[in-house]
Amino acid sequence: MTQVDNWTSNAVVAELRSMGTEENRAGLARFGIDASRAFGVPMSVLRPFARRIGKSPDLAEELWESEYHEARLLAILLTPPKAMTADRASSWLEDVQSWDLCDQLTNVLARRKDSDQLVPVYADDEREFVKRAAFALIAWRAVHAKSAPDTEFLNYLELIRNAATDQRNFVWKAVHWALRQIGKRSKDLHGAALAVAEDLQSAEDRTARRVGREAVRELSSEKIRTRLRVT
The missing domain is CATH 1.25.40 (Serine Threonine Protein Phosphatase 5, Tetratricopeptide repeat)
Structure with missing residues (x-):
């Protein structure tokens, strides 16, 4: 995995793309999830990745805007409860x-x-x-x-x-x-x-x-x- 001290949204998306597998991507459909903007990265991989990056509401907002499925899941994991406002x-x-x-x-x-x-x-x-x-x-x-x-x-x-x-x-x-x-x-x-x-x-x-x-x-x-x- 890439080691980055200050993660950018582009670097995160590139890392997510490298983590994904076609097998996992195909599995999303079986669970009723649209995989057209997905890489096939399971939560068991996303959670430790989120811990490596650390909480970052600003980065989370950029990841959400990317529209990639796992980037949006990661955006949620990077958002602490105090930043998960009603508006957000x-x-x-x-x-x-x-x-x-x-x-x-x-x-x-x-x-x-x-x-x-x-x-x-x-x-x-x-x-x-x-x-x-x-x-x-x-x-x-x-x-x-x-x-x-x-x-x-x-x-x-x-x-x-x-x-x-x-x-x-x-x-x-x-x-x-x-x-x-x-x-x-x-x-x-x-x-x-x-x-x-x-x-x-x-x-x-x-x-x-x-x-x-x-x-x-x-x-x-x-x-x-x-x-x-x-x-």
């Missing part, structure tokens, strides 16, 4: 057309204490990956927002009910991900989330039933019940 996150989401970019972006955004304010904004947006971002953000906040009160997550359950009928693959999967993560956050939230999942499991709508069924399966598992000390 929403601007980047305008360009997102894949679940991995959406999920990595919201993973960083969820570490900001004020990112909960974006959940209803994104949930009200009908564009597929912006709407997914709302529920990916809920899922990540359930993991990262350690000091957030349970009431925040209880308030998300109605959003989950309303979105559970969205048939789009990348939306409903994020909806049940959010529901599952809420239910795994605490003993009290487990009961509330499981109740919603059971309701959805018996809904008339086919997609809602699928969301409920997936969530019930995990939240009812012995592993989760034991960890949360649910009887």
